[in-house]
Amino acid sequence: MSDARSTAVALAKRLKDAGHTAYFAGGCVRDRLLGKQPKDYDIATSAIPEQVLKLFPGANEVGAHFGVVIAKSHGHHIEIATFRTDGSYRDGRRPETVSFSTPEEDAQRRDFTINGLFENPETGEVIDFVGGREDLATGVLRAIGEPAARFAEDSLRLMRAARFAVTLGFEIEPATWAAMCEHADGLARISPERIRDEFSRMIVLPKRARALELLVDSRLIQHFLPEVLALIGCEQPPEWHPEGDVFTHTKIMLTMLENDAPLELCLAVLLHDIAKPPTQTLDGERIRFNGHDALGATMAEEILRRLKYPNDVIEAVSFMVSRHMQFMNVQQMRVAKLKRFMAEPTFPLELELHRVDCASSNGFTENLEFVKAKQTDFAAQPLIPSPLVTGRDLIALGLNPGPLFKELLEAVQTEQLEGRLLEREKAIEWVKERI
Known part of the structure; x- marks a missing residue:
């Protein structure tokens, strides 16, 4: 038994010993039945918040209105929620009112059948009021009750449906899928931050290409990243892109990424050709x-800023998009320019972007192999070594700070990177001659 589970079992036992019903609920039950190690444990109970707080001094009442308490034990935070029934939803996110209820009624308010299961912590018995065990066994994602009502209650469930389907490899049940498509505009009521968080979790999944397909086919993407739709049917020159249009090319690239590809790389792949539709022209x-x-770099920045991504993510992604075409010139670059190109912090991710860009289209590997060989050649010393000449040196030579400073320092660095200047004294003399 894991530490988290044993801690949760102990808390549930304390509730039971005090005369309350206490079950494990939701994702931890689902994951155990799927043979996965649950990340955390939630407890659903008949005890009201006041009773829970009395049993667990020091617990945090994070949602009194919803009957939710966070209990801390042995370094674990366990959410304990009172069985409840939700009232009407007006904002597409939270119920206006809640009333404490029974396990059966609590299960009915949850999103999908696979998340509506309870488990007796002591015996491991699964309590299923919604048919979730059968859907787990057959690989089906099904909304509990009336799908349209579940999505209207919290429209973020539209995104969660796609994520669960991709994460678990499940098929979305037809009525649930029809409701997703019909009520996709519900995302307009959801904050960009909540949409971003769900999208980020999807785009880094191993099956990220399927996630993109679900978002496109359901038209959910229309409400937060509509620029992607223009990639569909945007034809490319067949001699360079025999795989098809830009959307097909992008999906193949997403598939070719490693399973653990970081968020910045996945976003850069998704957006690297985002400006092909508005720049498409016919030359003969x-x-x-x-x-x-x-x-594309400008569009990527606008898109990611609209979705409230952190500045460091926005800068890294837009920078990678701006440079993805430069790999075609690496074999013609002077040594100094190549070293500067390779010295950027994002370069390892850019190299992977280039790899899948070529592998998904023309299959050319010459530039990739050239850069990898140069990485070996340059490995003995830093790509950008400590400068031989600094601004202080230029001031000592009688120069005033200004545009010439930057030009001279960059020129010295170029000579250093090219291997023509290796000693400080000679570099100072070189500058004196230029002055």
Whole structure:
């Protein structure tokens, strides 16, 4: 028994010994039945918050209105919620009122049958009022009760449905899917931050391409990232992209990424060609996308800012998008320029983006192999070594700070990176000659 489970069992026993019903609820029950280690444990109980707080001094009442208390024990935080029935939802997120109820009624208010299961902590017996065990066994994601009502209560469930389907590899039950498509505009009531968090969890999944397909097919993506829809049917030159349109190309790239690809890389892959539709032109019979990298960086920044991503994520992704076409020139770059190109913190992710970009289209590997060989060649010393000449040196030589400073320092660094200047004294002399 895991530490978290044994802690949760002990808390549930204390509730039971005080005369209350206490079950494990939701995801921890689902995960155990799927043979997975639950990340955390939630307890549903007949005890009202006042009774829970009395049993667990020091617990936090985080949602008195909803009957939710967080109990801390042995380093674990266990959510303890009173069985309840929710009143009407007006904001597509929270019920206006709640009333404490029975396990049967509590199960009916939850989102999907696989999340509506209870478990007796002491015996392991599963209590199923909603048919969740059968849906787990057959790999079906089904809304509890009337799907449209469940999505109207909390419209973020539209996103959660797609995420659960992809995470678990389940098929979405037809009535649930129809309600998702019909009520996709419910996302308009959800904050960008909540949508972003669900989307981020999906785009890093191993089956991230399927997540994208579900979001597109349901039209959910229309409400937070509509630019992706323009990729569908955006044709590319077949000699460079025999795989098809930009959307197909992007999906293949997402599939080719490693399972544990970081968020910034997954977003960069998704958005690297986001500006191809607005830059598409026809030069005779040749399709071109001149400037799609630069415009794409701007669009990526606008999209990610709209979704309230942190600044460091926005900067990394837009920077990678801006540079993804430069790999075609690496074999012609001077050593100094190549070293500067490779010295950026995002370069390892950019290299992976380039790998899947080529592997999903023309299959060319020459530039990738060239850069990897250069990584070996340059490995003996830092790509950007300590400067031989500094601004203080230029002031000592009688120069005043200004535009010339930057030009001289960059010129010295170029000579250093090219291997023509390796000693400080010679670098100072080189600068004196230029002055």
